[in-house]
Amino acid sequence: LDWDASEVNQLALQGDLYGGKIAQPSASDIAVSGGNMVGGWSHVFSATSEARLQLYYDRTHRDIPGTFAEGLDTYDVDFQHQSVLARRHDVVWGLGYRLINDRVGNSAVLAFLPSHVRRRWYTGFVQDEIALMPNRLHLTLGAKVEHNDYTGYEVQPSGRVSWTPDRGGALWAAVSRAVRAPSRIDRELFAPGQPPYFLEGGPSFRSEELLAYELGYRLQAQDRLRVSLATFYNRYDNLRSVEMVNPPAPSPIILANGLKGKSYGAELAADYRLTNAWRLRGGYTEMRVRTAAKPGSTDTTRASSDPDRQLSLRSSLDLGAQLKLDADARYVGEIKNQQVPAYGELDLRVAWQPVAALELSLVGQSLLHRRHAEFSAPASRHEIERGVYGRVEWHF
Template identity: 40%
Template sequence: MMRFYKRFLLSAVLSMVAQLPQAIAQDSKNVYGDKPDLSVYRAKKLSVEELMDIEITSVSKRPEKLSEVASAIQVITQEDIRRSGATSLPEALRLSPNLQVAQYNAYAWIISARGFNNVFSNKLLVMIDGRTVYSPLFAGVYWDAQSVVLEDVERIEIISGPGGTLWGANAVNGVINIITKKAKDTKGVYASAAIGKQLHDQFTARYGGSIGSNINYRVYAQRAEYKSSLNGLYQPNTDNWYLNQTGLRLDYDAQKADRLSFQGNLQWGTERTNPGPSSFDHQDGMAQWSHTFSNQSNLQVQAYYDRMWRRDVPGTINDQLETYDIDLQHQFKLSKTHNMVWGGGYRHMIDNSQNTTTFVGFVPAVRTLHLFSAFLQDEIQIVPDRFRLTLGTKLMHNDYTRFELQPSARFAWTPGNEQTVWAAVSRAVRTPSRIDVDYRIPTYDLPPTVAHVGGGPNFVSEKLIAYELGYRVQANQKVSLSLAAFYNTYSDLYSVEPQPGTKAYYIQNGMEGNGSGFELSGLYQPFQNWRLRGGYTLFNKNIRDKPGHTFDATHTGTDPKHQVVMQSILNLPANFQFDVVGRFISGRPLSVTANVPNVNAYANFDARLAWQYKYLELSVVGQNIANPSHVEFAVNRIQRNFYGKLAIRF
């Protein structure tokens, strides 16, 4: 049935692409007039002031200006992504100075905020248009399976720091919210082809149109194939891979008060691994309905279904996860000084992890998980347009630890239109995942005299208390700066510890510690045709064993202390563009228990030269240009890449 569905949707997309010339002509006549309106396809050349006035929604679940947000947040715009030459979501996330992004091999990425950067990074909540994409198997993200048409991304909002009060489980050290464009903003044709050295090829076709005056839609198909990385001996790894995907979005605006949206995606791919290929396929469908009661009150309901199947480790585990999720939120003004947001949700997950060997796996093989949540937040205008206090909390119930509470308090002082001082105290939790409780090596019972590893039946949530202080200023029309300092205290952190008098190891909550640092970011536009953005992050972490426990740093991560990211966007005469993204990452310390060696500091940069005229864009992109290959995590070497790209928009 699923194969038939994939073939049907793919054939529908290709059929529509085949009819593009007729459709374009019809749209040009009926929608655009004599000439197509290309304004929705041109990169918006926003000034620094306009960029600071972008409305974001991830901090308070309602639109608010970036310049006034009481949180450490970065926004990556569509222009930032396109001008960087990024070919995937992880590459686009490199543009944020408040994220730690490391490429592990050709298909695997390790992404975190404020530390704990490892292959099981599990303290970061990631959403695509509100759909949560982390796996309950290990509470992390399969980044190879998270793909969108980058041309259709409106912006990416990245919060470093806890967001559990509104978003719940996993929003411990950060939140990534990937927001795609509405269908009405992607009318017409977009097609691109890229061919290169490490990026073997990438082909994208998308068409958007209208049905009547209230319905807008888009359909797309995309394929990408990547070549392998190198091992520590500079020999090719067995990790080259490909990904195919197709999907659609349909937006219906019945009237000003009601909006309905549906989107669905299909993905399937194969990764060449040793001893054999690892394959996956993924389907998701999401519907959103919003109703505006007045300019002071609105309601939104969202529901989605998500299915992921993957043979994650060949000959070891076949895992299928089905997720059913529904959320409701209501925003209203209780009075002139109280702006309320409340909501609730339910998530039903069925995880079928079939162990194909007795050596390693999950016991029981099938788990049905339920997650209930409710939240309430009140923004109080103590002095209108000057002092704001935001109080809120989220109450969750999960199958492992039952009830969890995640309160927060945020204070913002706006002494003028160009400055915001803010402070926050928050509590967040990382609820247990299956790898914490159900993991077994081997999967059958053994006596204490025989070495084995088992999940912790009494494993509890990892906990964070975070203290933050920030300042944001637009110094003038050319410069804006943001500074955020933080101090995090962690308790009940994950550990794997030997049991006294036995050869058994069990997963426990045996560690605690703290993390601290600051994040500096800014925008500078010295001339109308040249803009600079970037930042610097300093991070320190101190993890120790709790009294009565044996220290184990396996999953605490190896984090760089210093990180610098800079992006230059330059428009040249004769429709040329020249863009550079540079980064410096300090060395990662040795983690003995995780068998991870030192990773040396490295500096690298990407460059893009493009020519854009009317419908056509030609570009040549170099990635990781500074070195033929380099290590970002463990021992695999990421190679230099060059590719050429042709894009058409009309």
């Protein structure tokens, strides 16, 4: 629901409900249900200043028979303000708050201890895009500060410079620091559900750290073709590891931060409008991930869980008579350590819009195979099945 309350105020409200079951190869079905609601308000103060407020609530429930059940409530508030100062500074700042209320039904197989927790996150950020040479050279500096209940304060700075040498091209470089704060799995997971434990969450598990470098170029040839190439190099520290508590005894084991690593690669993307009614978008990613144990670590699970390459091609065609046809083809390389073979898939969507406010569509997903694996080891994976569904959208 979108409402233009006035020329300077806009309101939006959206909600979803769902329920269903996920089949397992050797156990009872997993029951899933939940819903969410997003409310937003935006206000325009002037041509160079505006603010946005978003409220979000999500309820998720899942029950994995014989393993665990979970009811998770998430509350989220985000505020953002943008303004242009002294013509050369485009400043954006914001504040955020998130609360989760997580209740887990433990079993003999595994347990989250304590079973019921409330966790809070506080965030604040500021970013300034500085026009060193208007329409040519821009420098963007920013930082995000987060406080979580596990590790306290985390600071994530970033910097980016972009140069537009001519009307059709742009060159950019960026460096940033990011973290992944601990989750309940990292600190509060135990298996089996009662002592003595074989696996324990690490009580001193720290945030995983990323230092990312990026260099790229974007070209727009006339009005129909856009091409971009982005290269990246990432360094990781304090990655999750599985450590022996009393080496060389293989058990018990504990989750810790005993790995470091790096990844590098390139992403090529193109957007080509063949005609006013037909648009093609393609992408190719080549990536390598390498991890290694830090001194003192006993971890041996260091193989990458990401495919080396991915290829995608999307076609959007307006057939006339209010009909549209979308096709999405993709190829994903194998994941060797999880024994996931490479695969290609195709999604199709046909939509009919008899009136401006109503759209009817028929969607087919993963049409090339009855089912296929995308991740996880063979014993625990859930394969993606071919699916077809209809959708009705009414706008008012």
